[in-house]
Amino acid sequence: MLLKVDGLSKRFGGLVAVSAISLQIEAGEIVGILGPNGSGKTTLLNLLAGLLAPSSGTILWQGRDISGTKPELIAALGIVKTFQNPQLFAELSVLEHVMIAGHLALKRLLGFARSKTIFAPKPARHELEARAERVLRLCRLSQGVDRPAAALSYGEEKMLGVAMAMMCEPKLLLLDEPASGLGQAEIVNLGSVLRDLREHGTTLCIIDHKVAFLAEFAPRLIALQNGSKIADASAQEVLGNESVITAYLGRQHAGA
């Protein structure tokens, strides 16, 4: 078992964003998370990625307790998260973004020996650039890699976020609404990226509003409402679940 979450809660003052959530994810799974706005989806992902510390509960990664660990260590352990609103390094180029994201890969490749690359940057750079090229090709960002990232369209910015996450060679990739704001063609592209990740055996956890998109990729869905888990089963079951429909689509659709 890859990830085990037990009674995870997060309080912000009086507001309970996540309330006693427990779940398990096996290696190679693709899990979708859905729920209305404010149901705690992003908070849950932030907790898993170490950007927030839990108020209570535990997170076990490959048997090891990682609750409260710093984000950079969690990334090194193999959990990487993308952002709903694309986070970029202003003024740097597309290529520079993925090169920076290659930090963990470089570390794994060379370990301490990477200090030598200060004097001879070329070989390590080649290795990194080869990986970057592959990732960028997959994400359809190979054109104009020297462009400043700020010049990208919204969809391209989101794909850059995915590209950077891929450079980290994650075991578990947490995607926060990767399809929101994307046009039809871009969603198709995103789909092929997800399929490639699936083939590589990367475990995926995807938040999204586009239920159809989610259901296409995620055989298993988790539904949240008001910070609590209200369903956790196969896509068909969850989408047929009355409370999910009520929560997500509103009372009018219940029983439809």
Next chain:
Amino acid sequence: MTQVILGQVLNGIIVGTLYGIIALGVTLTFGITGIVNFALGQFMMIGAYAAWHLTDVVHLPYPLSVALAVLIAGLAGFLSDRALFQFTRNNLVNGLLVSIGLISVIESGALLLYTATPKNMDFVLSGSWTLGAITISRMKVVTFAVLLAVIALTWLALANTWLGRATRAYAQNPEAAMLMGVKTEMLQVGVSVYSCALAGIGGALYAGIYSLEPSMGALFILKGVEAAILAGVGNLAGALVGGIILGITESIGALFLPTAFRDAYGLVFLVAILLFRPSGLFGGQK
């Protein structure tokens, strides 16, 4: 011995009130314009020298000099806001660096006009009050009372007037305040000027007690910033308390430990506090 300590504590409180009024200016400026104006110490100096000049050279009655000095400091604040700080809103680094540049300019101006020779005001309010074995000069007590009153009035105004509430609203959530019709640019200019005026009154009163040197600005802004951080930048009531705590720490420290390191005691105390409570003693929201 207790008398000595008590005397030092009282002194610390009075100096601390001066730190506090600068700290209040620092906190207000940070909350509304998003920068720390390191030159506030210079506006205190402007107030001090203006008060001195008007009293000793132009021979106006001291209270009038103080009032005019505050106006002058406020005017100087207005000019520097229009010329410089309006371009550094919410840019902490730029604001810091510009204010540091301004320090050099103003301090040099003071050196040229008044030279480095300390200036002393002829006694404005002589005499002192005695309480047991403790003697406090009348002027110090008056200073304390006036500054306390100014700070209290500021705090009340922020709590009860429309302008005050608008200011607090803006500090909490700039966008919401804008949407509610608060004229943010005017608010920012106003707060900028008010902070300088606060520093000015601190300086004008300071002139009645201590001797003036152009380097006083640098010293007080450091203390003001320390006091503001100690209390938690963003906490307005805390600014005064922070200043007083700082003043007392320094006085007591100087009593038991080498006087030469007086300034250091406050610093050490500050760093220690920050380690345990990174948001300051009263944990400002900002």
Next chain:
Amino acid sequence: MSAAWLLVPLYLVPLVSHNEVLLTILIFTYILGILAIGFNIVFGYAGQLTMFHGAAFGIGGYATFLILSKLGISFWLAMLPMFAVILLLSMLVGWVCFKFRLREFYFAVVTLAFAELIRLVVLNWNDVTNGTLGLLVLDKPTIWWPGRGLVKIDGTVPWYLLTLTVLCAVTVVSQLIVRSWIGRNFAAIRLNEELAQTLGINTFRYKMLAFTISNVFAALAGALFGFYSNYIEPAQLSITQSLDAIAMVLLGGMGSILGPVVGAFLLTGLPHVIEFSAELRAATYGAILILVILLMPRGVVGLFSRWRHVA
């Protein structure tokens, strides 16, 4: 292209000119340039505004001289324990600042607090540092010259060559660092620290590294400064020293390795071009700082080029 190559033609200056004033200005430019390059690494590249480099500069001078006198060893050997002191101090101060996640402004103030503390200690430790009077430094660094054995660095031209060589070395080292993965991580931290963390970059470690590098360069500059001007005083540890370095970096431009050196040259040469009383000089520094921030955020070098080495 290595920026250090740009410095090579400067070796020819003493052959062409015997103007003492010009050579002296350049010597100070090179020394302060080392200080400024160090600050540029921690602030221009890694984005951390620190006020500690002034103290490191002063410690470089004091520690090197005191170690040299007490232990009777050469200038270069004395620098080794001095660097050890700087490393320890950087780790202590850096740990306090970065571990507790002090945000930018608090961080600047805490480094300033530590720097002031150190200055006060130096100012008052009369037995060792001679307090406000400072220390007279008559010793000279020595280097081994083929054919002549150990030669003392004494006189304008030898100092010129020495400081230029050290500057070249510092430039090369800085460039290697900035162009490596370390430089990329610095830029990442400066531009979006949270994103950098989610990508696995240990921001604490890299901030510590940048901070330490800045202080090491500052101390190196301070040692050269003290021994060249034959005088070490507490003012070399002051906030003003830190601010001067900041002004040089801003004026010259933060986007390149040598920008700070250009800034150092302009600010060092300025008082010689225009005759100033001390007060006017301070006022002019202030005015320049203001003008640069408001009108030339990319500094002088930024006006002419589009270079920005970040990855």
